[in-house]
Amino acid sequence: MPQVTVQLPSILGRIIDESRAIPIEADSLGGALRALVDRHPALGVHLFDETGNLRQHVLCFHNQTNTRWLHSIEAPLAKGDTITILQAVSGG
Amino acid sequence: MGVLVIVGTDKGAFLLRSDTARAHWKIQGPLFKGWKVTTVARDASGRYFVATASDVYGQALHVSEDLDNWRQIENGPAWAKDTERKLNQIWTLNLQTSRFYAGVDEAGLFASEDGGESWSPIEGLNEHPTRDSWYPGAGGLCAHAVLTDPKNSKRIWCGISAVGVFRSDDGGLTWEIKNQGIPMVIEDKQHKEIGRCVHGLVADPNDADTIYRQEHTGMFRTRDGGDTWQRIENGLDSSFGFPIAIDRTSKTLYIIPLESDEYRIPIDGRFRVYRSANGGDTWDPLTNGLPQENAYMGVLRDALAVDHLDPCGVYVGTTAGTVHVSNDAGDSWTQVSCILPRILSVSVYMQE
Numbered sequence: 087m088p089q090v091t092v093q094l095p096s097i098l099g100r101i102i103d104e105s106r107a108i109p110i111e112a113d114s115l116g117g118a119l120r121a122l123v124d125r126h127p128a129l130g131v132h133l134f135d136e137t138g139n140l141r142q143h144v145l146c147f148h149n150q151t152n153t154r155w156l157h158s159i160e161a162p163l164a165k166g167d168t169i170t171i172l173q174a175v176s177g178g
Numbered sequence: 179m180g181v182l183v184i185v186g187t188d189k190g191a192f193l194l195r196s197d198t199a200r201a202h203w204k205i206q207g208p209l210f211k212g213w214k215v216t217t218v219a220r221d222a223s224g225r226y227f228v229a230t231a232s233d234v235y236g237q238a239l240h241v242s243e244d245l246d247n248w249r250q251i252e253n254g255p256a257w258a259k260d261t262e263r264k265l266n267q268i269w270t271l272n273l274q275t276s277r278f279y280a281g282v283d284e285a286g287l288f289a290s291e292d293g294g295e296s297w298s299p300i301e302g303l304n305e306h307p308t309r310d311s312w313y314p315g316a317g318g319l320c321a322h323a324v325l326t327d328p329k330n331s332k333r334i335w336c337g338i339s340a341v342g343v344f345r346s347d348d349g350g351l352t353w354e355i356k357n358q359g360i361p362m363v364i365e366d367k368q369h370k371e372i373g374r375c376v377h378g379l380v381a382d383p384n385d386a387d388t389i390y391r392q393e394h395t396g397m398f399r400t401r402d403g404g405d406t407w408q409r410i411e412n413g414l415d416s417s418f419g420f421p422i423a424i425d426r427t428s429k430t431l432y433i434i435p436l437e438s439d440e441y442r443i444p445i446d447g448r449f450r451v452y453r454s455a456n457g458g459d460t461w462d463p464l465t466n467g468l469p470q471e472n473a474y475m476g477v478l479r480d481a482l483a484v485d486h487l488d489p490c491g492v493y494v495g496t497t498a499g500t501v502h503v504s505n506d507a508g509d510s511w512t513q514v515s516c517i518l519p520r521i522l523s524v525s526v527y528m529q530e
Contacts, residue, residue: 097212098235101250128250132235136257136264143234173234 087111088165092122094129095171102126110169115148116159118169133171145172179528181485183503184226185495186215186523191228193245194514195529200491200505203514209248210240217480218525219271221278227294229268229280237267239280241294253296255280255288269322270480275331281321285312285338289350300350303336308355311366315340315375315394322479323379327386335379335389335404340364342374343391345404356404361395377419378433378479382457383426390458392422392433392479399458410458416445421482425490430455430507432484432492434477442476449473451482451494453508467511468502475500480523487528495521 092108099106110125112118123130135141146153147170153159183194183203190208209215213230216237220226226245231237239254257263263284272279278290280297286304288297303321312319323337332349335356342357357374364373375394382388387403390410396417398407411417416435423432431454437445444450448470452461475498485491489507496502499518504511 097232100211101238127252128238131238131254131256132232135236136259136262138259141234141236 087113087117088163088167090118090163090165090167090169092118093168093170095173097173098129098132098171101128101132112163114160114162115146115153115156115169118163119146119159143174145174146170147172179530181487181491182527182529183483183493183501184218184228184523184525184527185501185518185521186218186228186480186525187495187499187519187521188214189519191215191218192516192518194501198487200485200487200503201512203503205514205516209245214267214522216267217270217523219273220525220527221273221293223293225294227271227273229271231267237265239268239294251294255282255286255297255299257284257286257299266318267320269320270324272324272326274326274328277331279324279326279334281324281336281338283318283320283322285314285319285321285341287321287324287336287350302346302351303344303353306344306353308341308366308369308372311369311372312338312341313364313366313373315363317479323376325379325381325386325389328383329386333386333403335381337376337379337391339377340375340394341372343376343379343404356400357407358405359407360391360393360398363394378422380422380424380431382429383424384429388457390422390424390431392419394418394439397433397458397461410454411461412459413454413461413463414452415463418442419477420479421477423482423484423492425484425507426486427488428455428490428507429457430490431458432482432508433461434482434494436476443474444476447472447474449475449496449502451492451504451508451511464504464508464511466509467504467513469513478522481521483524483526485526485528491526493524493526495524497521 185192190211192207242248266283270281287300325335327333344353378392391398419435451464475496481495492504494502501514
């Protein structure tokens with residue numbers, strides 16, 4: 087499986103007491119997020135809501151692509167890809 | 179011995195420490211920077227539990243033995259997917275008995291039998307026959323107050339806004355509504371016994387059947403465990419407010435009335451705490467050292483605490499981020515030298 091990097095916002099990085107850049111091996115975007123939560127179960131409640139979907143105001147980018155525009159979260163990954171978690175904020 | 183005050187705010191928790199004179203305070207923080215710290219409690223073994231929440235990242239419960247090293251509890255309170263409910267925040271923690279309780283928004287009660295490591299819903303309350311008629315107050319549909327009877331672990335009270343007070347006499351299996359004598363604020367077509375908006379609850383430390391209730395519609399007292407309630411408003415210039423606290427040594431009560439549910443600010447900009455030394459029969463305003471002009475901040479329901487020393491210390495955190503302390507049971511007050519984010523919770527502990 088290709089190795090990718092998951093970038094976390096600092097507010098979540100502090101919870102797991104680890105670097106904000108986490109190497110993960112996964113075939114797909116969804117697989118990477120599942121692997122991330124398997125490794126750090128405390129992140130699960132912060133990324134996903136009760137329905138199992140990403141929380142409404144959590145943004146997830148696959149490289150430069152907002153994953154909300156993808157047809158499926160099971161999009162394939164390539165070695166060196168970056169998955170970035172951000173909070174959806176706009177303006178003040 | 180020292181005094182530790184944990185102030186939970188919109189942007190983290192702050193630790194205020196003093197000796198028992200409670201005249202000078204050192205401030206540390208923020209802990210959980212960026213998170214709402216919605217409520218804090220300490221269990222009998224001395225472990226601290228902090229509930230956090232975020233509009234973006236949801237809620238969680240954390241535990242620490244030393245206030246430095248924190249661990250997020252992985253199996254904290256959570257609604258099952260099939261309930262179609264969201265767990266927005268933990269409003270209150272009751273760690274008084276070996277069975278811990280957490281009251282949450284969307285309203286419900288959870289219990290832990292293993293020291294807080296895993297939590298289960300109290301189905302008898304959460305799936306109460308009136309559940310479909312529960313409607314939120316301005317602060318959400320939240321279970322924000324849990325009382326337990328130190329002499330009978332089967333007896334539990336839970337306050338839910340804007341539903342009312344429930345009591346269980348069988349350890350949480352079944353629950354009865356305890357709103358008799360309380361005016362309705364939201365009328366349901368079918369269930370006329372709910373629609374009450376409880377804001378705060380405290381019990382007499384020696385008599386669990388005597389409970390004081392800051393309600394949307396006034397101040398009330400029961401002497402029969404909630405079966406009947408009577409108004410106790412003599413001396414109050416407003417009976418609308420949120421927090422209520424009781425000193426377990428002297429049984430003195432403290433509340434912070436605001437001008438009406440419509441305005442929710444101190445009357446005429448005078449910030450007053452009210453005290454009753456006779457079980458709510460009469461109330462007196464406390465003003466010495468509290469801002470008495472141009473003060474328009476509020477105090478949320480979990481942002482008033484007492485330390486049970488003699489004389490009792492009283493601690494108030496405001497929506498303006500100010501902290502006001504009395505080390506003489508409320509006779510005089512000082513403002514701690516800090517301006518914090520909006521304060522959600524205040525709790526106080528003795529430390530060796």
